[in-house]
Amino acid sequence: MDVLDLARLQFAVTGSLHFLFVVLTLGLAPLVAIMHTRYARTGTTLDERMTRFWGQIYVTNYALGIVTGIVMEFQFGLSWSGLTHYAGDVFGAPLALETLIAFFLESTFLGLWIFGWHRLPKWLHVATIWLVTITAYASAFWIMVANSFLQHPAGAVRDGDVLRLDDFGALLTNPSLSMALPHVLSAGLTVGGFVVMGASAYHLFRKTSDQELFSRSLRMGIWTAFVGTMMVVGFGFAQFGPVTSVQPDKFTDRPLAALGLGFMILLGHLLQLIALLLVVVVKWAPRWRFLHPLIVLVTPLPFVAAILGWIAREEGRQPWMIWERLKVADALTPGLTQAQITLSFAGFVGVLTLLAVADYVLISRIVRRGPDEIALGEKPAPAPALTF
Amino acid sequence: MEILWFGALALLVAGYFALEGFDLGVGLLLPVTADRDRAIGAVGPFVLANEVWLIAAAGVLFGAFPACEYALSANYTAVVLLLVSWVVRDAGLWFRRRLFTRAFWEWLITLGSLGVCLAWGLLLAGLAGFSFPFGLLYGLLIAALFVMHGRRFLDWRLTGVGTPLVTGALAAVPALVPLAGMAGAVIGNAAPSATLTVLTFMVLPFVPVMAGAQIWVWKAFGKGPVPAYF
Ligand code: HEM
Numbered sequence: 001m002d003v004l005d006l007a008r009l010q011f012a013v014t015g016s017l018h019f020l021f022v023v024l025t026l027g028l029a030p031l032v033a034i035m036h037t038r039y040a041r042t043g044t045t046l047d048e049r050m051t052r053f054w055g056q057i058y059v060t061n062y063a064l065g066i067v068t069g070i071v072m073e074f075q076f077g078l079s080w081s082g083l084t085h086y087a088g089d090v091f092g093a094p095l096a097l098e099t100l101i102a103f104f105l106e107s108t109f110l111g112l113w114i115f116g117w118h119r120l121p122k123w124l125h126v127a128t129i130w131l132v133t134i135t136a137y138a139s140a141f142w143i144m145v146a147n148s149f150l151q152h153p154a155g156a157v158r159d160g161d162v163l164r165l166d167d168f169g170a171l172l173t174n175p176s177l178s179m180a181l182p183h184v185l186s187a188g189l190t191v192g193g194f195v196v197m198g199a200s201a202y203h204l205f206r207k208t209s210d211q212e213l214f215s216r217s218l219r220m221g222i223w224t225a226f227v228g229t230m231m232v233v234g235f236g237f238a239q240f241g242p243v244t245s246v247q248p249d250k251f252t253d254r255p256l257a258a259l260g261l262g263f264m265i266l267l268g269h270l271l272q273l274i275a276l277l278l279v280v281v282v283k284w285a286p287r288w289r290f291l292h293p294l295i296v297l298v299t300p301l302p303f304v305a306a307i308l309g310w311i312a313r314e315e316g317r318q319p320w321m322i323w324e325r326l327k328v329a330d331a332l333t334p335g336l337t338q339a340q341i342t343l344s345f346a347g348f349v350g351v352l353t354l355l356a357v358a359d360y361v362l363i364s365r366i367v368r369r370g371p372d373e374i375a376l377g378e379k380p381a382p383a384p385a386l387t388f
Numbered sequence: 389m390e391i392l393w394f395g396a397l398a399l400l401v402a403g404y405f406a407l408e409g410f411d412l413g414v415g416l417l418l419p420v421t422a423d424r425d426r427a428i429g430a431v432g433p434f435v436l437a438n439e440v441w442l443i444a445a446a447g448v449l450f451g452a453f454p455a456c457e458y459a460l461s462a463n464y465t466a467v468v469l470l471l472v473s474w475v476v477r478d479a480g481l482w483f484r485r486r487l488f489t490r491a492f493w494e495w496l497i498t499l500g501s502l503g504v505c506l507a508w509g510l511l512l513a514g515l516a517g518f519s520f521p522f523g524l525l526y527g528l529l530i531a532a533l534f535v536m537h538g539r540r541f542l543d544w545r546l547t548g549v550g551t552p553l554v555t556g557a558l559a560a561v562p563a564l565v566p567l568a569g570m571a572g573a574v575i576g577n578a579a580p581s582a583t584l585t586v587l588t589f590m591v592l593p594f595v596p597v598m599a600g601a602q603i604w605v606w607k608a609f610g611k612g613p614v615p616a617y618f
Binding site: 071081095110112119165348362 | 432433434435436437439440441443444446447448449450451452454455457458459460461464465467468471472474475476478479482483485486487579580582583586587590591594597598601602604605608609612613614615616617
């Protein structure tokens with residue numbers, strides 16, 4: 001593989017890994033926030049255990065979201081400096097806003113939530129998880145603004161051989177953004193709903209001790225998956241209008257993009273059907289044991305659909321980095337050597353893949369062990385004597 | 389406005405060195421620390437709020453000084469080392485109590501912390517046009533300052549003795565010196581004023597929130613029992 005192929009593959013693999021964790025973060029954050037709010041109101045052990053169990057899964061998933069995200073951010077500067085050179089004055093703005101007014105706050109509030117158990121006043125502690133949720137959605141918004149600019153460079157004018165920001169509002173009302181953003185957010189809800197369903201079904205099937213907790217979680221998962229799939233399919237079809245208005249031949253002569261699109265839609269309909277059937281029997285689903293293995297089995301499908309969606313969107317953009325303005329090949333950092341890209345490929349893809357596997361092992365272990373062994377929000381041991 | 393944004397960049401980088409400096413220092417100290425649970429517990433609640441200063445600094449670089457981004461690709465190896473080490477350090481914190489043995493992840497925390505310090509030495513020296521060996525030496529100097537800072541932080545947090553303020557200011561010096569030297573070049577390469585105006589209007593209302601959130605972390609976790617999540 002030459003330098004360009006490696007740089008593209010590096011971005012595609014790290015980006016896909018990043019999104020696998022991000023999409024679950026987006027779906028779980030509001031659910032954990034709702035659970036925590038309920039716990040703050042009722043104060044029952046059941047609500048506490050539920051919040052801590054799903055919160056632990058959320059936080060464990062989040063860890064990989066952060067580390068993969070760090071690599072994503074810096075990759076623009078490392079391997080794609082041609083993009084910054086050509087359009088940095090425009091493209092840099094949403095990325096800067098994402099880090100400053102979204103992720104900076106998200107990370108700070110998440111620390112307050114994780115470590116704030118038994119320390120922050122009850123309602124302030126609840127406020128931190130809502131702030132984490134809001135800032136996570138704000139992050140998604142700015143990243144989608146940046147991505148949409150690559151699909152359709154709205155709001156910029158050519159000035160010599162570079163692009164300049166002309167109309168910031170046009171960046172935010174980009175046709176490539178309007179339906180894609182709600183589509184991605186509902187993909188998050190779909191993933192979150194199916195994961196909550198899957199893990200709950202596992203415990204219900206195994207008849208572990210927390211039947212009530214997981215019955216409730218299963219119902220919450222079913223409702224979330226129902227709302228998520230309805231919206232993801234609705235906004236999915238709604239995307240065709242705006243997308244083809246600015247990228248008319250996006251899916252016509254790009255077989256890989258079309259393949260991704262086709263399978264995503266297939267999975268979308270399947271998931272929608274599953275969620276619809278389950279919502280009809282939501283009252284009995286916790287007791288119908290034959291359903292539970294099936295629910296566990298379909299848990300990975302929305303993740304697959306989400307990655308296929310990105311393949312459709314990004315492969316459909318090729319060979320352009322910025323649609324009909326800048327080619328991917330011309331965005332590559334000039335003078336990037338085979339040795340350099342091989343080094344970073346091995347470092348980023350190797351390390352992040354290993355960590356992603358480790359994280360999924362850990363998440364499935366947390367699910368298997370259940371709410372009895374949750375570190376998040378554990379009562380602190382009595383303070384030891386001050387020795388250091 | 390260019391000067392304002394350069395100020396923001398310098399503040400974020402200096403803040404990163406002063407804050408993340410003690411996390412990395414404690415990471416470097418782990419092999420000689422008896423009670424590692426308490427040492428990691430002391431820095432734990434601060435790590436997420438500290439490391440994000442560098443992510444924000446990179447955001448300012450991309451948004452306000454995109455033409456300076458070549459600084460990253462021009463120091464490719466150093467930046468890759470920085471990122472991989474950072475990722476490994478973070479993974480050590482998240483997984484230490486949960487996968488394999490604690491010792492394995494503790495070594496990775498120390499190695500990752502060392503890698504970050506060396507990478508900073510190489511990167512900052514590279515920007516100023518110095519040679520590779522000089523960069524390594526500069527990295528070791530940074531590591532030494534961070535160790536001092538980490539030590540002060542643990543004293544202050546675990547026994548209530550002293551303050552990490554002085555070592556924090558010292559820890560920021562290795563970043564501020566090269567930044568000051570490059571100030572003219574960076575400011576001269578700022579994004580056009582249309583971009584800077586938008587950024588300023590969007591970010592300004594959030595500055596009090598960002599400052600408030602950071603202060604809240606210090607108020608909440610500066611005292612009391614050491615939490616045991618990491
Ligand atoms: C019948 C169902 C669906 C339809 C009609 C649909 C439609 C679309 C279209 C047209 C795009 C490409 C937009 C572009 O190229 O700019 C897209 C992208 C995407 N899809 Fe779907 N989709 C469906 C189901 C799903 C499901 C179930 C998921 C995940 C749970 C998903 C996740 C995504 C993601 C993450 C993207 C990339 C970002 C975006 O463009 O929004 N989609 N989808």
